[in-house]
Amino acid sequence: xxxxxxxxxxxxxxxxxxxxxxxxxxxxxxxxxxxxxxxxxxxxxxxxxxxxxxxxxxxxxxxxxxxxxxxxxxxxxxxxxxxxxxxxxxxxxxxxxxxxxxxxxxxxxxxxxxxxxxxxxxxxxxxxxxxxxxxxxxxxxxxxxxxxxxxxxxxxxxxxxxxxxxxxxxxxxxxxxxxxxxxxxxxxxxxxxxxxxxxxxxxx
Numbered sequence: 001x002x003x004x005x006x007x008x009x010x011x012x013x014x015x016x017x018x019x020x021x022x023x024x025x026x027x028x029x030x031x032x033x034x035x036x037x038x039x040x041x042x043x044x045x046x047x048x049x050x051x052x053x054x055x056x057x058x059x060x061x062x063x064x065x066x067x068x069x070x071x072x073x074x075x076x077x078x079x080x081x082x083x084x085x086x087x088x089x090x091x092x093x094x095x096x097x098x099x100x101x102x103x104x105x106x107x108x109x110x111x112x113x114x115x116x117x118x119x120x121x122x123x124x125x126x127x128x129x130x131x132x133x134x135x136x137x138x139x140x141x142x143x144x145x146x147x148x149x150x151x152x153x154x155x156x157x158x159x160x161x162x163x164x165x166x167x168x169x170x171x172x173x174x175x176x177x178x179x180x181x182x183x184x185x186x187x188x189x190x191x192x193x194x195x196x197x198x199x200x201x202x203x204x
Contacts, residue, residue, distance in 0.1 A: 020058040022048045027069045028078075032115050036066055036122050036130075066119065067129040073115055074137065085144050092152035093200050096145065099168050100188035102181060113176035117169060141165065154198035163194055 026048035030039040041062060045052050059065040073079050084090070084098035112118065116134040123130050146161035154160050171187035196202065 019048075019050050019054050023050055023055055023058060023065070024068055024072060027065050028072055031066065031069050032112055032118070033110075036119060063129055066123075067133055070116060070119060070130055070133045070137070079115075082141060082144075085148050091203075092148050093195055093202070095148050096152060096164060096195060097188055097191055099145075099164070100171060100184045100191055102184070111175050111179050111181065113172040114169065117173065118176075138165070138169075149198070149200075152195065152200040154195065154200050156198065160194060160198045164191055167191055167194075 023044070026044055027039075030044060030047065041052060041055065044065075045055050048055075055065075059068065077083055080103060081099060081101075084101070085095050087095055087098075090098065116137045119130045120134040125131060142161050142165045145164050146157045149157035149160045149164070167187050167190055171183045174183040175181055192202070
């Protein structure tokens, strides 16, 4: 999927301790797997085993819950495809190419891609908290690519970061649309060529 999502919440009594956590875990799974607009509050509370009153005690409304859902991906490091850039056991070039690697997602259901891009596609209002969080995340992600490219010794890390970020988002979008990992494999080959051209050839 390009993202790690929690398993279905354990059945517990309605309300009580841990209700906020169950709501957020359920929202993370349902919003990611079936979409934000397709997930109603009624379904969410039923699956999380809480009342609507309990949900609104923890979140003012769906917009706040959506924002908390997106923040969770960064706070709990639920994006392994992007987290590869922070790995210290890989060379910078390998970390950049790792953005496009196969994470063993085949057979795990429909490919859903980036939760931030998915949320932005569903929400038209640029002032919506989810849209702002998505934009902030993409800017920070691009900066992390730039820093990794600098470590890889490329001549113009900023330009390479722009190109790799576009390549990454485009590959995820097409893989999501087609439910096929092939675009990521093709994007990895393109990223390999870009790195070599930019001055970071593969090791001999």
